[in-house]
Amino acid sequence: MVLPFVKLGTLVLKTMSKPVASRLKQQAGLHPRFRQFIVDIAQRNHKITTQMQRRIYGHATDVEIRPLNEEKAVQAAVDLIGEFFVFSVAGIALIFEVQRSSRSEARKEEIRRQELETMKQRDEELSRELEILRRKLEEIEELSKKRGLGAVFNFKHATTEAAKSPEPA
Template sequence: MQRRIYGHATDVAIRPLNEEKAVQAAADLLGELFVFSVAGAAIIFEVQRSSRSEARKEEQRKQELEAMKQKDEDVAREVELIKQKIEELEQLARGRGLADLFNSRHAHGAEGVKAKPS
């Protein structure tokens, strides 16, 4: 059939292989099948191992990203809290007046100096 496909003469007599050559050809075929099977199995194993490793790395990246997002949210909450405290202090300072605030500090500082024995 192969000879017909390639356009070779089909009336050529093909001699059968002797038993020794047939056994050798079968042994070669089985050996090559074994080698290719082992190589294919090794490739499949390596691809699966690599994909599992990548999946673990991806999961770790997701966890790290989630931790960073949580930390960012915590920092944002702290910033908002600090802004509120600053705003409260500014309102208190406006209500009392800055001069009054400084005077009370100087008065407390002067009392501390007077209380010291020489």
């Protein structure tokens, strides 16, 4: 019953993170210090990705890479921040889901362990009862060897006959 609500909550959280990321992007471009910080991040990111693309396509990597203009850098950085935010929310939701699932599995494993322990105890009880029955059978066999097999049956028969017959007066 709880599982559908958890999954629905995770989906809502992911969906709500997109407008939050959009708002974060909007505000990121307005503050001067933060704006300079994200421009620097965007320029480094542009340089790294351009070098990687040049290596992948087999082009020369020793050429100078022109920096982005400030508006493109701000746009690239806020896009990067927005994607990072959405990815972080999805990652946190995934970690939460994995932990919840592992707790559920741990509970199931504990129940299985308890059931196994109960079965082991029952097995031990049955083993004890079986041992008692073996001892009784050995006693009966000993009696039959001493008195003969007919004596064992007659002993039982004799005790019932004695109980039925009236005592002489």
